[in-house]
Amino acid sequence: MHELSLMEGVMEIVKDSAAQNNIKRVKHLKLVVGKFSMALPDSLRFAFDALAGVEELFQGAVLEIEEKDIICLCQQCQQRTTIEDGFHFVCSSCGSIRLEIVQGRELYLDYYEGDEN
Ligand SMILES: [Zn+2]
Numbered sequence: 001m002h003e004l005s006l007m008e009g010v011m012e013i014v015k016d017s018a019a020q021n022n023i024k025r026v027k028h029l030k031l032v033v034g035k036f037s038m039a040l041p042d043s044l045r046f047a048f049d050a051l052a053g054v055e056e057l058f059q060g061a062v063l064e065i066e067e068k069d070i071i072c073l074c075q076q077c078q079q080r081t082t083i084e085d086g087f088h089f090v091c092s093s094c095g096s097i098r099l100e101i102v103q104g105r106e107l108y109l110d111y112y113e114g115d116e117n
Helices: 002-020 041-052
Strands: 025-034 062-068 071-074 080-082 099-103 107-115
Touching: 002 025, 002 041, 002 107, 025 041, 041 062
Parallel strands: 025 062
Antiparallel strands: 025 107, 071 080, 071 099
């Protein structure tokens, strides 16, 4: 389950930043997860709950996950197609398979909020 190490990495970033900014308690953090990133939101949540439970900094923190659809730009006709099933990479306008993924690979911490005491 690589979501666990992904989540650890995200929480390390928050921890470092919180330490620098005198934040004692994280209230809210938001992740952006593309549907082509191969990370499952449910698994990320599970990992977060497991990891946050033993860190005072993250007690009571709310994890928000925004999922991004897979969007491809057709190299043939320049139309954008949303790949609904994350599997059939075919242009919905012209049927070409020469697609470039322009959204859906992202996996990053958008922001976090916390308190100084
Ligand atoms: Zn096309």
